[in-house]
Amino acid sequence: MLLISLAFFISGAVFFAFAPKKGLHYFYLLYAAGAGLAAFSFAQALYNYAYSAAGAPALSFALQISPALSMGFKSGPLQDFFGLLLSLAAFAASVYSSGYMKGTAAPRFQGIFYGLFILSMGAVFLAADALSFLISWEAMSLVSYFLVVSDTESEAAQNAGLTYATMTHIGTAFIIGAFMLAFSATGSLDFTGMAAGLAGQSMTIKSVIFILSFIGFGMKAGIVPLHIWLPKAHPAAPSNVSALMSGVMIKAGIYGIMLMCLHVLGGPGAHYATWWGVVVLATGAASSVLGVLYALMEKDLKRLLAYSSVENIGIILLGTGAAIVFYSFGQTALAGLALAAALYHTMNHAMFKGLLFLGSGSVLHGAHSKNLEDMGGLLKRMPYTGLFFLAGSVAICALPPFNGFVSEWLTFQALILGSSTPLAYSKVITLLGGAALALTGALAAAAFVKAFGVAFLGLPRSPKARDAKEAGLPVTAALGFLAAMCLLLGVAPRIMLRLISAMPFAGLKEMGSAGPLHSPLIIAGGFSGFWPAAILVSMLLGLLIILALAGTWGRNRKITYANSWDCGIRALTPRMQYTATAFTKPLRVIFKTIYRPRKEVRISFKLKPLFVSGITYQSGITPFLENYLYRPLTSFVGKAALKIRHLQSGSLPLYLGYIMLTLIGLLMAWA
Amino acid sequence: MGMSNLQFLIIILLSPLLQGIIKKMKAYAQGRVGPGVLQPYWDLARLFRKDMVISETASWIFHATPFIVFLSTLAASLMVPVITPDAPVLAIGDIIALLYTLALGRFFLVLAGLDAGTAFGGEGSSREATVAILVEPMMMLAIFTSAVAGGSTKLSVISKSMHILDSPAHVLAFAAFFVALIADTGRVPVDNPDTHLELTMIHEGMVLEYSGRYLALLEWAHYMKQMLLFTIAIDLFFPFGIKGDALRSALFYIIKLLVLAAAMAATESSRAKLRFFQLPSLLGGAFVLSLLSLITFVMLGR
Numbered sequence: 001m002l003l004i005s006l007a008f009f010i011s012g013a014v015f016f017a018f019a020p021k022k023g024l025h026y027f028y029l030l031y032a033a034g035a036g037l038a039a040f041s042f043a044q045a046l047y048n049y050a051y052s053a054a055g056a057p058a059l060s061f062a063l064q065i066s067p068a069l070s071m072g073f074k075s076g077p078l079q080d081f082f083g084l085l086l087s088l089a090a091f092a093a094s095v096y097s098s099g100y101m102k103g104t105a106a107p108r109f110q111g112i113f114y115g116l117f118i119l120s121m122g123a124v125f126l127a128a129d130a131l132s133f134l135i136s137w138e139a140m141s142l143v144s145y146f147l148v149v150s151d152t153e154s155e156a157a158q159n160a161g162l163t164y165a166t167m168t169h170i171g172t173a174f175i176i177g178a179f180m181l182a183f184s185a186t187g188s189l190d191f192t193g194m195a196a197g198l199a200g201q202s203m204t205i206k207s208v209i210f211i212l213s214f215i216g217f218g219m220k221a222g223i224v225p226l227h228i229w230l231p232k233a234h235p236a237a238p239s240n241v242s243a244l245m246s247g248v249m250i251k252a253g254i255y256g257i258m259l260m261c262l263h264v265l266g267g268p269g270a271h272y273a274t275w276w277g278v279v280v281l282a283t284g285a286a287s288s289v290l291g292v293l294y295a296l297m298e299k300d301l302k303r304l305l306a307y308s309s310v311e312n313i314g315i316i317l318l319g320t321g322a323a324i325v326f327y328s329f330g331q332t333a334l335a336g337l338a339l340a341a342a343l344y345h346t347m348n349h350a351m352f353k354g355l356l357f358l359g360s361g362s363v364l365h366g367a368h369s370k371n372l373e374d375m376g377g378l379l380k381r382m383p384y385t386g387l388f389f390l391a392g393s394v395a396i397c398a399l400p401p402f403n404g405f406v407s408e409w410l411t412f413q414a415l416i417l418g419s420s421t422p423l424a425y426s427k428v429i430t431l432l433g434g435a436a437l438a439l440t441g442a443l444a445a446a447a448f449v450k451a452f453g454v455a456f457l458g459l460p461r462s463p464k465a466r467d468a469k470e471a472g473l474p475v476t477a478a479l480g481f482l483a484a485m486c487l488l489l490g491v492a493p494r495i496m497l498r499l500i501s502a503m504p505f506a507g508l509k510e511m512g513s514a515g516p517l518h519s520p521l522i523i524a525g526g527f528s529g530f531w532p533a534a535i536l537v538s539m540l541l542g543l544l545i546i547l548a549l550a551g552t553w554g555r556n557r558k559i560t561y562a563n564s565w566d567c568g569i570r571a572l573t574p575r576m577q578y579t580a581t582a583f584t585k586p587l588r589v590i591f592k593t594i595y596r597p598r599k600e601v602r603i604s605f606k607l608k609p610l611f612v613s614g615i616t617y618q619s620g621i622t623p624f625l626e627n628y629l630y631r632p633l634t635s636f637v638g639k640a641a642l643k644i645r646h647l648q649s650g651s652l653p654l655y656l657g658y659i660m661l662t663l664i665g666l667l668m669a670w671a
Numbered sequence: 672m673g674m675s676n677l678q679f680l681i682i683i684l685l686s687p688l689l690q691g692i693i694k695k696m697k698a699y700a701q702g703r704v705g706p707g708v709l710q711p712y713w714d715l716a717r718l719f720r721k722d723m724v725i726s727e728t729a730s731w732i733f734h735a736t737p738f739i740v741f742l743s744t745l746a747a748s749l750m751v752p753v754i755t756p757d758a759p760v761l762a763i764g765d766i767i768a769l770l771y772t773l774a775l776g777r778f779f780l781v782l783a784g785l786d787a788g789t790a791f792g793g794e795g796s797s798r799e800a801t802v803a804i805l806v807e808p809m810m811m812l813a814i815f816t817s818a819v820a821g822g823s824t825k826l827s828v829i830s831k832s833m834h835i836l837d838s839p840a841h842v843l844a845f846a847a848f849f850v851a852l853i854a855d856t857g858r859v860p861v862d863n864p865d866t867h868l869e870l871t872m873i874h875e876g877m878v879l880e881y882s883g884r885y886l887a888l889l890e891w892a893h894y895m896k897q898m899l900l901f902t903i904a905i906d907l908f909f910p911f912g913i914k915g916d917a918l919r920s921a922l923f924y925i926i927k928l929l930v931l932a933a934a935m936a937a938t939e940s941s942r943a944k945l946r947f948f949q950l951p952s953l954l955g956g957a958f959v960l961s962l963l964s965l966i967t968f969v970m971l972g973r
Contacts, residue, residue: 376788379730390732399775400768412767412824419819419969427969431815435962438811439804445774446800449781453796458788459728520762528824530768538749538763539742546738550884557722557884564726564787564880578785578793586801590951 001041002059002075005087008034009115016111024111025101031115032094038122039087042080049077049502050512060128069189071135074128077502078263082125082255084499085347088485089247089354090118092478096358097240099474100365110150110238117143117244124252129190130179137175137252141168144249147241148233160232167229171219178212178260181205195264203273206265210276213260214283221253223317224287225625227310231294234309235302235370239361242302246309247354251346254316261324262339262505272328278429281321285436288314292443293594296450296587297621299372299580301360304451305353308396311440312349315411316342318433322414325426327506334417336507337523341410343500348395348403348489355392355482359385362475363455366468372454372580374465379456381468386456388479393448395486398441401536403489406521411437413528450583459574491533492517581619588621596622675758675917679748682902686894687711689901689932696936711894715887723883726787736783737881737888743776744892744899751902754920756827756913765824766814766903770807773896777803780889784877791869795876798947802854802861802873805954810851812961813844816968817907826903830910840971843964845908849934850957852904856897858935860945860953871944901931 012030019027048054062072075083097114104110120143123136145168149161183189185205186197198206215226222230230250234242261280266272291310298304319342326335360370362385367375379386395402398409415437418430460466470476489496494517501512511523520531566572588597599619606613647658691708698705725733750764750772764772777799784796814824820838821829836842854861857874866872872879878889905927906913912923945953 377728377730379732386730394775394778397774397778398771399778400772405768405771409767409771416815416818416824424969428966431812431819431965431969434815435808435812439808441771441774442804442807445778445781446804449778449785449796449800453782453785457730457732457782457786527822528765528767529762530764531762534763535746535768535772538746542742542745543738546741546888553719557720560722560724561727562724564728564789565791566789572789574788576790577788578790578797583785583793583797583800586797586947587804589948590801590805 001037005034005038005041006119008037009119013112013115016108016115021107024107025098027111028094028097028101028114031118032091032098035087035090035094035118039084039091042084042087043499045075045080046077046084046499046502049080050498062128069131070129071132072128072190073123073126073132075126077504078255078258079126081343081347081499081503082251083122085251085350086118086121086125086248089244089350092354092482093240093243093247093358095474095481096243096361096478099472099478100240100358100361101238104238106150110147110241113143113147113150114241117147117241121244121248121252125255128192130183130194131189133191134172134176134179137172140249140252141165141172144233144237144241144245148237150238156232157236160229160236164229164233167219167226171216171226174212174216174219175256176216178209178216181209181212182264191259191264195266198265203271207273207276210261210265210273214257214280217253217256217260218283219253221250221257221313221317222287222310223283223313224290224310225629227287227291228623228626228630230310231298231303231306234306234357235300239302239357239364242305242361243354243357246306246357247350250309250313251350254313254320254342254346257317257320261320266327266505272324274325274328274423274426277321277324277326277328278426279321280317280324281429281433284314284317284319284321285433286314287311287317288440289436289443290594292440292447293591294623296443296447296584297595300370301363301372301375301451301455302357302370304372304447305356305360308356308444308447309349309353311444312345312353312396315408315437315440316345316349318342318437319345319407319411319414322411322418322430322433325418325421325430326414329421329426331421332507333510334414334420334507334524336505336509336511337410337417338414339503339505340497340500340508340511341407341414343503344410344493344496345404345407347496348407348486351482351485351489352392352395352402352404355388355479355486356396358475358482359389359392359479362471362479363389363468365471365475367455367462367465369462369464372451374462375455375460376458376462376465376574376577377456377460378465378468381460381466382456382470384470384476385479388476388483389456390452391483391486393452395490397445397448399445401487401490401532401539403486403493406490406493406532408437408441409530410523413523417524417527446584446587450580454578454580454583458577459572461574461577461579491536493521493532494519497521594624596624598622675755676760678753678755678758679745679751679760681753682748682751682895682898683745686898687715687891689898689928690894692929693932693936696933697940700936700940711890715891718882718887718890719884721883723885725882726789726880728788729786729880732779732782733786733880734885736779736786737885737892739779740776741888741892741895743772744895747772748895748899750826751899752827752830752906752913753902754913754917754924756830756906756910758827761825761827766818766826766829766907767824769826769903770810770814773899774803774807776892776896780877783881787880789880791872791876791879794869795873795879798873799877802950802954805951805958806851806854809847809954809958809961810855812958812965813848813851814907816840816844816961816964819965819968826906830906830913833908834911835909838968838971840964840968841908843960843967845904847957847961847964848904848908850954850960852900853935853938854954855900856935857893859939860942861950863944898928901928904931 015027060074064070120140127133182194219226288311295307319338323335323338395404398404415430415434498512518533522529602616604614690711747769750769781796784792818824821832862873
């Protein structure tokens, strides 16, 4: 079935290349069909891994380049899980694109690269060895780079692309380093072979591999402090691509971390160092808190969502880190819980971040702006986008009955159970991770109340927002599909946990325990439990009772519609509403150590000091890491490059001399 | 057993009374006679009978919020042991599910504040979101201490395993939790429940546009949330007596509730409201307390 899906993608790309330009956007439906088929096939395979004794037939494809070198792709439980995540998000994004990408600037180019982007991500998830992985990884990075710089000719997009390309390649260098070290230690490029070979190796080698791959993949995932490309690059791409980049591509980083840290370094009988888990956990805590703090201050809707991706990667890493800590103490059942939380959140984030980015595209289409301060009152003008964006916001704030809550609840439990680890410092670290998660939850709620409230409620702040309209059926249908997934995964978590229990990691099997799909979730031998479906049902029952009571006794009450309370001046204007900047002002004051807010007031006078002719006011926050870490770094690299330039004199004999010196050096090293 | 599932009705039905009692206590402390303890019931009844005036700017969020706030508080009250920890219905959620269900209500309340497009609503919403950010991690840490000590995040298990402030860590955690209680019920020195002065209001700012039935639902939900949080404090920090027979447990519950109410009234009467930007020092101090409680617990092992 995956082959048929592949055929759909290839034919889609061919049509984009050669079909007449009019109605080109309908060919996105071919991608949608391909992604839908793939989703079905991945889900079925996962179900078979979990519930059939024979497992699922592993699809594999290998290309023998030389006796020692082969390139292959192979499916397995972890691969299929990420494949499922990709194909669900790609399905929604493709349906969306068939309506959204009507009349864009470069329809052919975007259409082809969009298809290639999805295929390359699929290839990353299915790669069976280091070589095919790296080739797919590079393809994914390059294709996404072109998509980032495709949407506009603005300088910002080009700069974003440059930052992205530079940082992603530094990341790839670390990944190559990790793979080469693993290869030289084991003689195998194949991931399964690497895992087997590394099992008996020393802790030092393993730790170096861990650090290299955590930095390399963390760069792609957008962990703090390596995240600065993410809020630049994701918003610059068209919204359908942003959704895939934030929803899926950064998960390739998570996939890489899980592949290297849990599969390759965690082969049979492997020992983990506790500090690996602590590093991952601490990075997760820092990413989640800082990511959401910056999201809170953002008034560009798409940048807000991008920063929130940093936050969610942090939450996923909190679970992953806790899992490694538990594995290092041999507490496999608890590790399974933590890992299930991480995987569940990975899937959830793909759903609601996809939904929110697609929704932001719809808002962009309607209000012609990414700036929250230009929006307002959109809920009345774009009711479906508004409803689904609200569902996504509730889900991402981890509020019941949506999916974000289930995975954050699992993460909370795993972190609290960190108190059962034997060492004092691991206890304190995991519990502090829990506190970071609580802080993140409250901050995220504020950030998304701001985003939804300022964009969709109140009065429109610009003429364009006043005339906003929905972007058509395919767009709202795609949003509706993702919102429904968010609700489904929130009410019946056992569906996803059953699929997760198929993962080949110790301790996960218990997470898929039998029982009806809607029954209460009980974890860690009764340590805790909750019943998501019942929360929803009790609220619905309560609603019925209230409505029945109101229908019996309250029928003849009158509702008058009138102006909002304006202190009696009868002249309420949109400018009197709270803006996004005003909403977060108290937090800017409270967290001023982190934000370093600056403001500049310039007053020009006709006649000093009484007659003012104009006042300009500017305020903003200082991007801490950019200013104090990256700027010195780039200026240092720039200066060093100027120095090194003297090597390039342009004269031929000198270059021949370089070649000879290199050759002699290599020969001496070889001998 | 079946009846024990209905213990949440106590919270729904008696929460206005608790509000009346606190008001009466405050009145005594301030040398006034004050309204009768049943006054909140009359207020609710009158509001339910009134017509409503709704802003033209408001969207369906404004109409849905009173229901969502009320229902989420109701769902949360299903999860808390009031007089017995053995009710099957408690399996619906643990303390974390409870807090996040309450947070759902708060999310919509803050949105509703922004819906009418006025400065007052926005001001209330912005401040409420800020207070929530400062309070939630602190509350969560205080709860972690109890959960780790009780060996579960289920309130039913915690309340059965505890007596009264069993360890030094619990004392610190309760101190932090009490501050969270003040902030979450919108009381002095964090918020002033009796004000309509725009410079000082938080909760009242958000619900300024509401009238009639909707306001009644919101006010009732607010009373319920207050009683719910008091009950959580009792379950987490001094649940003694809850295991016994229902009558004895109910008696203990009432006494504990009255003590908490008196403490709240005393705090409110003896403190002035803090300036908004002085709140971080109060709430930050409480955060440090809850952090200390957790570390104390891990280090002492009890």
